[in-house]
Amino acid sequence: MADDTFGIPIIDFGIYGLQNDESGPLNDGQMHDLTSAVYRACTEVGFLYLKNHGIDLQQVEKVRSVSKAFFLLPEETKKRYARVDGNNFGYIAKEVERLNPEREAGDLKEAFNISPNIAKKWPEEEIPGFKDEAMTLFNQCNKLSMRILEVMAIGLKLDRDAFTKYHTPNNICGTTMRSLYYNPLPEDFIPKADQVRCGEHSDYGSITLLFQDDVGGLEVVDRSGQYMAATPIDGTIVVNIGDLMQRWTSDTFISTKHRVLIPKEELHKKEKMARQSIAFFVHPDDDAMITCIDGSEKYEPITAGDYLQMRFRDSYGDKNKQSRETWK
Numbered sequence: 532m533a534d535d536t537f538g539i540p541i542i543d544f545g546i547y548g549l550q551n552d553e554s555g556p557l558n559d560g561q562m563h564d565l566t567s568a569v570y571r572a573c574t575e576v577g578f579l580y581l582k583n584h585g586i587d588l589q590q591v592e593k594v595r596s597v598s599k600a601f602f603l604l605p606e607e608t609k610k611r612y613a614r615v616d617g618n619n620f621g622y623i624a625k626e627v628e629r630l631n632p633e634r635e636a637g638d639l640k641e642a643f644n645i646s647p648n649i650a651k652k653w654p655e656e657e658i659p660g661f662k663d664e665a666m667t668l669f670n671q672c673n674k675l676s677m678r679i680l681e682v683m684a685i686g687l688k689l690d691r692d693a694f695t696k697y698h699t700p701n702n703i704c705g706t707t708m709r710s711l712y713y714n715p716l717p718e719d720f721i722p723k724a725d726q727v728r729c730g731e732h733s734d735y736g737s738i739t740l741l742f743q744d745d746v747g748g749l750e751v752v753d754r755s756g757q758y759m760a761a762t763p764i765d766g767t768i769v770v771n772i773g774d775l776m777q778r779w780t781s782d783t784f785i786s787t788k789h790r791v792l793i794p795k796e797e798l799h800k801k802e803k804m805a806r807q808s809i810a811f812f813v814h815p816d817d818d819a820m821i822t823c824i825d826g827s828e829k830y831e832p833i834t835a836g837d838y839l840q841m842r843f844r845d846s847y848g849d850k851n852k853q854s855r856e857t858w859k
């Protein structure tokens with residue numbers, strides 16, 4: 532079922548992919564190979580590649596394309612859509628965030644966060660269709676995420692809806708789709724001393740789906756603490772465990788640090804490439820009480836909303852509080 536590539540398994544989601552909309556959920560026996568492969572990846576690596584997931588890859592391309600059109604707008608136009616503290620929707624300029632606050636230099640990336648159930652201003656005037664294209668993909672990602680959460684629950688020998696019942700449709704939650712743009716570096720560009728595209732971090736929520744393009748750079752830490760390349764694999768989605776899921780499962784599933792470097796070969800190329808990714812951060816409902824699912828009481832119960840706020844406050848308590856803006 533799962534080929535091991537670069538330590539991160541490739542898992543075939545075919546039997547439960549969105550292309551199987553009509554067939555309905557399979558029984559646990561039919562799902563056995565899939566659930567055990569996902570369980571192994573979540574307990575040993577915290578990352579996996581998913582193939583045959585059924586997300587419309589043309590839709591992913593459409594979202595990349597409208598996003599790129601937005602990122603190519605003048606800076607002063609983009610800033611009209613800037614994300615402000617306390618509202619995670621909107622544009623984040625280059626070098627504003629430092630996902631690893633230990634690094635001095637800001638991340639060389641721009642982003643647009645889409646969190647549909649909070650107040651928002653879409654750039655429809657400049658980029659007609661932005662909202663529809665983004666929301667079409669958002670809804671597909673949400674649906675696939677629920678299936679992945681079911682497979683994870685079955686792998687843990689829990690009720691199939693053990694996680695999904697805390698991710699109810701249209702409820703207030705931190706779920707966010709984030710379009711990322713790492714601009715092509717100017718010729719002879721020399722990054723600041725410790726500058727990267729996206730600093731070392733783990734994600735905050737339940738799970739993340741990540742659509743990479745074919746420009747590499749994503750690295751994931753392995754058990755020995757070495758970063759290894761999570762090379763883009765055509766047609767796959769990278770799925771990883773977030774910190775809240777690690778806590779929820781009493782550290783049975785692991786959330787793993789990752790980063791995006793500027794690939795060395797990129798710096799030597801005359802024609803430098805932009806990297807574009809789309810991340811879909813899944814969070815439980817804000818009012819969902821997250822209690823260790825094995826009954827171990829390893830961590831105190833906390834609502835998903837409070838957990839997110841706590842992570843937000845923590846990030847404001849560090850030495851780089853002014854530049855640390857992420858709230859996933």
Ligand SMILES: O=C(O)CCC(=O)C(=O)O
Pocket residue numbers: 709711729734741743749789790791808810
């Ligand atoms: O751009 C990427 O491929 C990774 C981005 C990421 O890890 C994040 O935004 O949390």
Ligand SMILES: [Fe+2]
Pocket residue numbers: 732733734789
């Ligand atoms: Fe991440």
